[in-house]
Amino acid sequence: xxxxxxxxxxxxxxxxxxxxxxxxxxxxxxxxxxxxxxxxxxxxxxxxxxxxxxxxxxxxxxxxxxxxxxxxxxxxxxxxxxxxxxxxxxxxxxxxxxxxxxxxxxxxxxxxxxxxxxxxxxxxxxxxxxxxxxxxxxxxxxxxxxxxxxxxxxxxxxxxxxxxxxxxxxxxxxxxxxxxxxxxxxxxxxxxxxxxxxxxxxxxxxxxxxxxxxxxxxxxxxxxxxxxxxxxxxxxxxxxxxxxxxxxxxxxxxxxxxxxxxxxxxxxxxxxxxxxxxxxxxxxxxxxxxxxxxxxxxxxxxxxxxxxxxxxxxxxxxxxxxxxxxxxxxxxxxxxxxxxxxxxxxxxxxxxxxxxxxxxxxxxxxxxxxxxxxxxxxxxxxxxxxxxxxxxxxxxxxxxxxxxxxxxxxxxxxxxxxxxxxxxxxxxxxxxxxxxxxxxxxxxxxxxxxxxxxxxxxxxxxxxxxxxxxxxxxxxxxxxxxxxxxxxxxxxxxxxxxxxxxxxxxxxxxxxxxxxxxxxxxxxxxxxxxxxxxxxxxxxxxxxxxxxxxxxxxxxxxxxxxxxxxxxxxxxxxxxxxxxxxxxxxxxxxxxxxxxxxxxxxxxxxxxxxxxxxxxxxxxxxxxxxxxxxxxxxxxxxxxxxxxxxxxxxxxxxxxxxxxxxxxxxxxxxxxxxxxxxxxxxxxxxxxxxxxxxxxxxxxxxxxxxxxxxxxxxxxxxxxxxxxxxxxxxxxxxxxxxxxxxxxxxxxxxxxxxxxxxxxxxxxxxxxxxxxxxxxxxxxxxxxxxxxxxxxxxxxxxxxxxxxxxxxxxxxxxxxxxxxxxxxxxxxxxxxxxxxxxx
Numbered sequence: 112x113x114x115x116x117x118x119x120x121x122x123x124x125x126x127x128x129x130x131x132x133x134x135x136x137x138x139x140x141x142x143x144x145x146x147x148x149x150x151x152x153x154x155x156x157x158x159x160x161x162x163x164x165x166x167x168x169x170x171x172x173x174x175x176x177x178x179x180x181x182x183x184x185x186x187x188x189x190x191x192x193x194x195x196x197x198x199x200x201x202x203x204x205x206x207x208x209x210x211x212x213x214x215x216x217x218x219x220x221x222x223x224x225x226x227x228x229x230x231x232x233x234x235x236x237x238x239x240x241x242x243x244x245x246x247x248x249x250x251x252x253x254x255x256x257x258x259x260x261x262x263x264x265x266x267x268x269x270x271x272x273x274x275x276x277x278x279x280x281x282x283x284x285x286x287x288x289x290x291x292x293x294x295x296x297x298x299x300x301x302x303x304x305x306x307x308x309x310x311x312x313x314x315x316x317x318x319x320x321x322x323x324x325x326x327x328x329x330x331x332x333x334x335x336x337x338x339x340x341x342x343x344x345x346x347x348x349x350x351x352x353x354x355x356x357x358x359x360x361x362x363x364x365x366x367x368x369x370x371x372x373x374x375x376x377x378x379x380x381x382x383x384x385x386x387x388x389x390x391x392x393x394x395x396x397x398x399x400x401x402x403x404x405x406x407x408x409x410x411x412x413x414x415x416x417x418x419x420x421x422x423x424x425x426x427x428x429x430x431x432x433x434x435x436x437x438x439x440x441x442x443x444x445x446x447x448x449x450x451x452x453x454x455x456x457x458x459x460x461x462x463x464x465x466x467x468x469x470x471x472x473x474x475x476x477x478x479x480x481x482x483x484x485x486x487x488x489x490x491x492x493x494x495x496x497x498x499x500x501x502x503x504x505x506x507x508x509x510x511x512x513x514x515x516x517x518x519x520x521x522x523x524x525x526x527x528x529x530x531x532x533x534x535x536x537x538x539x540x541x542x543x544x545x546x547x548x549x550x551x552x553x554x555x556x557x558x559x560x561x562x563x564x565x566x567x568x569x570x571x572x573x574x575x576x577x578x579x580x581x582x583x584x585x586x587x588x589x590x591x592x593x594x595x596x597x598x599x600x601x602x603x604x605x606x607x608x609x610x611x612x613x614x615x616x617x618x619x620x621x622x623x624x625x626x627x628x629x630x631x632x633x634x635x636x637x638x639x640x641x642x643x644x645x646x647x648x649x650x651x652x653x654x655x656x657x658x659x660x661x662x663x664x665x666x667x668x669x670x671x672x673x674x675x676x677x678x679x680x681x682x683x684x685x686x687x688x689x690x691x692x693x694x695x696x697x698x699x700x701x702x703x704x705x706x707x708x709x710x711x712x713x714x715x716x717x718x719x720x721x722x723x724x725x726x727x728x729x730x731x732x733x734x735x736x737x738x739x740x741x742x743x744x745x746x747x748x749x750x751x752x753x754x755x756x757x758x759x760x761x762x763x764x765x766x767x768x769x770x771x772x773x774x775x776x777x778x779x780x781x782x783x784x785x786x787x788x789x790x791x792x793x794x795x796x797x798x799x800x801x802x803x804x805x806x807x808x809x810x811x812x813x814x815x816x817x818x819x820x821x822x823x824x825x826x827x828x829x830x831x832x833x834x835x836x837x838x839x840x841x842x843x844x845x846x847x848x849x850x851x852x853x854x855x856x857x858x859x860x861x862x863x864x865x866x867x868x869x870x871x872x873x874x875x876x877x878x879x880x881x882x883x884x885x886x887x888x889x890x891x892x893x894x895x896x897x898x899x900x901x902x903x904x905x906x907x908x909x910x911x912x913x914x915x916x917x918x919x920x921x922x923x924x925x926x927x928x929x930x931x932x933x934x935x936x937x938x939x940x941x942x943x944x945x946x947x948x949x950x
Contacts, residue, residue, distance in 0.1 A: 187211060187309055187318070188424055189435025189734055193412060195404075196443045196578070202401050202409050204416075206432045210320040211734075212331070214304040220336055221319060222303065223378075224343035227371035230264040234299055238265040238290035265290040267346070268306050312342060313349025314396055326354075326393045336382060337389040340368040354393045362391055403491055405447045406586025407566075408579070411595055412440060412727050419731075419740060428733075435734030440727060441576035446569050446859050450579040453855035454567045454828070455492055458584055461830065461838075461847060462561035466530030470544035471560060471588060474499055479511050483545070489513065489587045490547050495558055500544045508540055510548065510555060520548060524556035560584060563838070565830035566593030566706045567855065568725075572714045572823055574766070575723035579826075591833070594706040599831060601709055602700040602807030602844070603662045604816045605683065607716065607779045609698045610659055610667075612682040613674045614775045619909050620782055621884030624658055624666045626650040631672070631695060642668045642695070654884040656782050656903070660790030662806065664699055671698035685770045686712040687722075700809060710827035713818045716780050717803070717825060719871050720771030773871040774906050780868050781904045783819065788896035791845045792817060795853050796896065800865045804852075806844030811837045817848035821860060822868050828852045870904060877910045879903045886911040 190205030226233055262270065269289035293302060312322035322342050323331045334342070344352055344364040352361040366387050373383045416431045416438065424433035462468075474482040479499045489497055498510040501517065508520045525537040532539060536557060540546070548555035561584055569579040582592030591597070614620075627649040630641040644664045650657075658666035671679050676693035683697070684690050688709065691702040711725050731740040738744045747763070749756070783803040787795050791806045804819015813835040818827035828848040831838065838847075870876065878887045881901045890900045 185305065186428070186435070186734065187305075188433035191416065191431050191434065191436040191438060193409060193438045193440055196441050198439070200401060201404055201440075201442070201444065204413060204431050205315075207317045208315045208321045208325065209308070209317040210324075211308050211318070211435070212304075212320050214300045216331070217304075217307055217319070218332055218334065218339070220377075221307075221331055221334060221339040221342070223372055223375070224336075224339040224368055225264075225307065225346075227375050227377060228340075228343040228368045229267070229346060231371070231375050233264050233303070236263060238263060238292075238294035239287055262286065263290065264306050265293055265302050268302055268309070269293060310346050311349065312345040313353065325396070328394045328397075335386075335389075336378065337365065337369070337386040338392065340372070340386065341365045341391060341393070343368050354391050355396075358391060365391070402444065404444045405442050405451075405580065406491070407582035407590075407592050407594065408440075408442050408447065408577075408727065410586060410590055411580060411582075411592060412438060415727065416731070429739060436739075437732040437734075437736070439729040439731075441571070441578060441729055442580075442727070443578040447579040447581070449858055450567045450569060450826070450855045451581045453851050454565060454581045455584055456854065457828075457830070457847065457851035458561040458563055458565060461563055461842075462559065465562070466528040467536040467539070467557070467559050468530060468562040469539075470541075470546055471497065472545045473543045474545060476501060476542045479543070480515055483511070483513060486545075487587060488545060490560070490585055491587065492585060493549070495547050495549050497545055498548045498555065500540050500542050500546060502542055503537075503540055507554075508537070510546075519554040520557060521554055524551060524554070527557060527559060530562075560588060563830060563832055564589075564593055565828065565851075566597065567826065567828045567851070568594045568706050568710045569824055569826040569855075569859070570710050570714045570723075570725060572717040572723075572820070572825055574726065575711065575714065576726045576729070578824065580727070593829065593833075596705070597829075597833070598703040598705060599814050599829060599835075600700050600702065600809040601688070601704050602809040602812075602814060602816055603664075603667075604709055604805050604807035604818050604827075604844075605688070605698070605700040605702070606659060606662065606667050607783055607805055608683050608686055608688065608712065609671050609674075609679050610655060610782070611716075611771060611775050611779045612679045613655070613670045614778055614906075615682070615772055616674050616678060618655060618670070618674070619905055619911075620654065620656045620778055620903050621879055621905075621911055622655045623652045623884060624655055624670055626653050626658065626663050626666045629665050629669050629672070640695075642699075654882070656785060656881070656884075659782050659805075660785040662786075662791050668695050668698055671695055682771070686715060687770075688712050700807060706827050706829045709816070709818050710825055713804070713820065713827065714825040715770065716776045717820065717822060717868070718767075718776075719773035720769050720776035721765060721773075722767035722770045724767075774874050774904075777868065777870050777874055778904045778906075781870075784868070785901075787819070792819070792849045793896075794845065794849050795819075798853065798857060798860060800860060801867045803868070806849060808843045811835070812840070812842045813838060815842055815844045815846075815848045817844050817852045819852070820856075821863070822866050823863065824859070826852060826856055828855075873907055875905045875907060875910055876902045877905055879911060884911060 187209060188207055189209055189211055190203045190207070192200050193202040193204075195201045266286045266289075269286050297305075308318040308320075310319075311317050312319070312325075314322070314325040316322040316325040319342060320331050322345065323329055323334055323338075326342065327334065327338050341352075341361065344361070344367075351357060352364060354361055369378070369383050369386050372378045373380065378386075413431065416436070420434065420436070421427050421430045422432060423430050428434060429436060472486065472488060474486070476499070479501065483497070483499055496513065498512050498518075498520070500520075501509040501511050503509075506522050508522075508525070509517055510520050511517050520540075522537045525535075525540065527536040528534070529536050529539045547558040547560055549558050550556075564583045566583065567579070567581045568577060570577050580592075580594050582594045582596075583589055610618075613622075626644070628641065630639050632639050642664055649665055650661075650663065653663070653666065655666075655670070657663075658670075672695060676695060676698065679698055680691045680693050683702075689702045689704045691697040694701075707725055711723055715721060715723050728740070730738050730744050733739050738746075780803045783805055784801065786792050786805055787802045792804055795802060795804070800821065802819060802821055804817060807816035807818070808814070814829060814831040815838065816827070816829050818825070820826055828851045830842075830847055830851075878890070878892065878900055879885060879902075880887050881899055884903075887900050892898055892900045892902055
């Protein structure tokens, strides 16, 4: 029986050759039967068609769309803001003016205004307003145009951030798909926050906070009901509701929003009626709102930020124009203002009487307004401005101003001499010339932009922080920065570093050096080279100090030759001035360097020879406040405590490695104090405080300099033409550069304590005779700058061993009394100013 059952089972599952099992054959038969029925066949076709349509829809519209989840981490482009030394914002690098706020920062009146104007069912739909979509689509089909204005706030966010602004049905479909997805990923508050921070509202304002500032000069929290309603009409087209052009249209649309707010129950009738009666109340379009301080300084910050982080969003998350960086800078508006004013007035003073240097630029008269607006040319000096010559008659010229208005320039107020032709400037004016003018009477008077230029920088001795930087007359006329970009010969300002090398190699401030003829053989091709002093001649055997104070070229090259130019150029390189070949001409400033490098080198002298790096940025924070530059930045713990905790105060270790023997650096500072007291920069002596420095003039003369400062700050001034040429025989560092330095630094130093230069450990202060360099025991220095006895700084075991006897001092005193204290006439009286140069 078991065998029979087994056989039956085998039979039940046996297949026919080439066929199916019986149960499968029956199922297929039933399906074929249904398929033969028409309705089942059409249902199958419809299902397949639907699947194909869905696949085609996905391929055409949904495939490749951005992931809505990316908006969870979305960060809108934000401007980079620069803060000054006190932490106050002074400038913004922005292509889109925007301030990012959180949802909780938006006042309810503003939210309700935008909901009423744009999407009153925002909090109830799932990203799409289907009745509105169908209605708009029908209207579009009937009119034959693509429907507009049918997007919900969610769709607008999808369009602005993910899809783009193409006007088409396909974009609308993509926008709808993304809006649906976004509602599943983001909360309503997050979507509205994105919208209110991103939307463009005119006047280069992106987001409602920037718009509130642009149109009402207030924050969103301070907006009134009618003001919020006006901002709510702007997303549909800011240009359509510009208050300067379309005031009535703007009022009508604003009142429509107020009416919608009343219908939606956001305001009552009394609020509505009061708001409708209010004028639009917008302010005139204005600039960024930041003070116009330090154009060259700000541009230098921009260059360095771009080099470090990139310019646009494609360059990374911390780019200058999209990253929302916060830059803390050491710029001091007070010092910057004085530096800029002093340099400008010095340039004008030198240039006065030399005639008109020509137009600033030229534009097409037919398009003068637009071309002048996009040129960014302007003058930020006193009440000067720029204008375009539009036409000219015999007695006056019509000029166009930046605000689009016109005025007149009379012939009598344009009578400078054109330095190019020698003719009256009025005759040289041509339509299209951009010129500098100043208000005078009922019109304007012509002014001249100096042909000469220059630069000035102020640096902290202890940290290298740059407090001020003025790289020319006006950054909006030329962005070329003469502080950091112009390579110029430093002239005699290089000499302290030549003598510093000598001090490191056996000489002392009292070493006697011959101020006499000095020639060197340069080889068969070049022959013999003989050096000379600025005024020719020589002073005989003199101390090193006297040679520096009087800037004697012959003493300098003789010292460099005895020390070895290899050692001299090594010292110059270590101080960051330049990398020169070991030729004697470089000891007189024949090499090229920048104002920035020279000021930093002098700051290192005052810093006891420790290395400094000029800093125009203290640190950089990203949009969330994290410090991202410099990489090794660390906060100072407990530096901002409200009260003292009884523990030692935080102390920062000295920064920078030693690049010069600190005793050598102090010796050179001590010697160059004599330049102020009785040398080539005595015009600074009446500042009545410890100062050191050195003047400089190069061959021609083509460049004039002064670099120096106090124990805390060092400043440097350079004047010269961008295409170097002779400045005139009277042009010297002591007569041109030093007065500019004084004009800038006098108000800056006025309230600073008069601290002396502190000698480092090991320096020995010894009384010596100033003229002979011999040690003195029988007298004491006085406050008179020309005192015969002075304190001199020596390294251990280098002070003079031979002293002057009392009878010699008495004889010297008698001699001085007979000749007015000038028995051996100081050569400084033979020079009006700087005695350097390359000859």
